[in-house]
Amino acid sequence: MVKVNSQGHLTIGGCDALTLAKEFGTPLYVYDVGQIRKQFRQLHRAFAQTGLKYAISYASKAFSVKAIDQVVAQEHGHLDVVSAGELMTAVAAGFPMKNISFHGNNKTPAELELALKQHVGTIIIDNFYELELLAQLLDNKNTRVNVMLRLAPGISAHTHEYIQTGQVDSKFGFDLASGQAEKALQLVLANPHLNLLGYHAHIGSQIMAVDGFTALVKKMVQLANTWYEKYGYQPQVLNFGGGFGIKYTAEDKPLEPAAFVSSMAKTLKDEIANTSLKLPAVWIEPGRSIVGEAGYSLYTIGARKEIPGVRTYLSVDGGMGDNIRPALYQAQYRAVLANNPLGKIHETVTIAGRYCESGDILIEKQELPVNAPGDILAVLATGAYGYSMASNYNRVGRPAVVFAEDGQAKLVVKRENSSDLTRLDLDYE
Numbered sequence: 279m280v281k282v283n284s285q286g287h288l289t290i291g292g293c294d295a296l297t298l299a300k301e302f303g304t305p306l307y308v309y310d311v312g313q314i315r316k317q318f319r320q321l322h323r324a325f326a327q328t329g330l331k332y333a334i335s336y337a338s339k340a341f342s343v344k345a346i347d348q349v350v351a352q353e354h355g356h357l358d359v360v361s362a363g364e365l366m367t368a369v370a371a372g373f374p375m376k377n378i379s380f381h382g383n384n385k386t387p388a389e390l391e392l393a394l395k396q397h398v399g400t401i402i403i404d405n406f407y408e409l410e411l412l413a414q415l416l417d418n419k420n421t422r423v424n425v426m427l428r429l430a431p432g433i434s435a436h437t438h439e440y441i442q443t444g445q446v447d448s449k450f451g452f453d454l455a456s457g458q459a460e461k462a463l464q465l466v467l468a469n470p471h472l473n474l475l476g477y478h479a480h481i482g483s484q485i486m487a488v489d490g491f492t493a494l495v496k497k498m499v500q501l502a503n504t505w506y507e508k509y510g511y512q513p514q515v516l517n518f519g520g521g522f523g524i525k526y527t528a529e530d531k532p533l534e535p536a537a538f539v540s541s542m543a544k545t546l547k548d549e550i551a552n553t554s555l556k557l558p559a560v561w562i563e564p565g566r567s568i569v570g571e572a573g574y575s576l577y578t579i580g581a582r583k584e585i586p587g588v589r590t591y592l593s594v595d596g597g598m599g600d601n602i603r604p605a606l607y608q609a610q611y612r613a614v615l616a617n618n619p620l621g622k623i624h625e626t627v628t629i630a631g632r633y634c635e636s637g638d639i640l641i642e643k644q645e646l647p648v649n650a651p652g653d654i655l656a657v658l659a660t661g662a663y664g665y666s667m668a669s670n671y672n673r674v675g676r677p678a679v680v681f682a683e684d685g686q687a688k689l690v691v692k693r694e695n696s697s698d699l700t701r702l703d704l705d706y707e
């Protein structure tokens with residue numbers, strides 16, 4: 279969301295974007311921390327109204343650094359991790375391990391061992407290989423570990439549509455139709471070291487409609503009930519994953535994440551009422567919707583290339599190294615001129631990155647007021663899967679990250695400099 283101060287400059291978390299760019303340099307990721315807290319609080323309120331037990335487990339793949347893990351803990355969120363790196367980030371942040379779920383379709387033996395050593399709250403088992411590894415690791419130990427089974431639910435959703443595929447072609451989770459999921463259930467129930475909390479499924483990302491989620495709730499409840507009748511096991515938790523969509527451009531019309539919660543809760547209660555199951559707790563795993571719109575990328579405008587009758591390229595000092603999403607997914611973004619975000623539109627330009635690749639285009643068509651080299655451009659809603667997917671392509675260091683809240687700005691990740699870039703290199707002389 280674009281907020282402007284009395285000088286007409288863009289503000290983020292109450293800080294003037296031009297001052298931030300000057301103080302910390304560009305490219306720069308800036309997060310409006312109040313916006314992140316707001317997302318959590320809205321979800322907490324929505325769940326409170328349902329009366330359900332619940333957990334909001336932030337999917338840290340969207341943006342994993344110590345500072346965000348600390349904000350998540352402050353906002354009573356749980357945390358999803360998918361690697362030793364994300365787990366150790368949470369450890370370094372002092373995040374309560376009992377509130378962590380460990381995901382991933384190919385957790386290594388070392389990662390599973392680390393998860394056990396760190397007493398991670400829940401391991402979400404994805405496949406038979408992992409189940410076997412975990413059973414081996416726990417064999418001689420006198421412990422019991424909380425696990426969930428990740429199911430491939432045969433439902434996938436993308437933006438406004440969802441499809442019921444029956445048997446989904448996915449690398450994640452146990453397949454239902456072929457009986458693999460049921461086999462996994464039998465193995466887990468038979469293992470005294472594994473305490474099955476319930477079932478998990480994730481249907482997609484950047485989802486703009488509730489029907490995929492309500493279909494998932496129905497399917498999971500029916501399945502849970504069938505298995506209850508067969509095995510006498512009933513889940514304490516159903517985890518419906520993440521995927522709530524956000525607004526990148528004016529064309530995106532996301533629902534409030536709270537709307538997903540209330541629809542899912544209503545469907546859950548209705549469906550459970552038709553079974554002999556008790557109401558389970560509901561866990562969700564939002565990533566993008568927590569941090570996406572809170573994040574801004576600040577760049578300095580540099581070279582301008584006008585090709586008469588074709589287009590004008592404005593190059594900025596970042597690009598695909600700090601935001602791969604346009605190149606990778608044709609993701610659309612919107613930008614404003616930080617010194618004049620509401621200014622009269624003067625031209626339409628293409629925002630190009632600085633990397634040596636023609637595909638390094640951040641925004642194909644961007645309307646801007648009169649601008650000049652040295653001006654600061656702010657790309658909006660870059661908070662999810664920006665920093666977390668950043669690279670050092672062209673041996674360019676990754677930008678710094680600043681958290682802004684109530685007019686105070688704090689550096690939470692330093693900018694990578696050239697010695698950082700050669701830090702791991704060894705000589706060959």
Ligand code: LLP
Nearest residue numbers: 337480483484520521522563564565566663
């Ligand atoms: N839970 C599970 C099991 C997931 O696989 C994901 C995302 C999430 C939660 C969080 O989904 P979210 O609420 O953030 O949509 N790099 C891609 C997104 C990949 C998402 C992978 N899984 C992008 O930049 O759009």
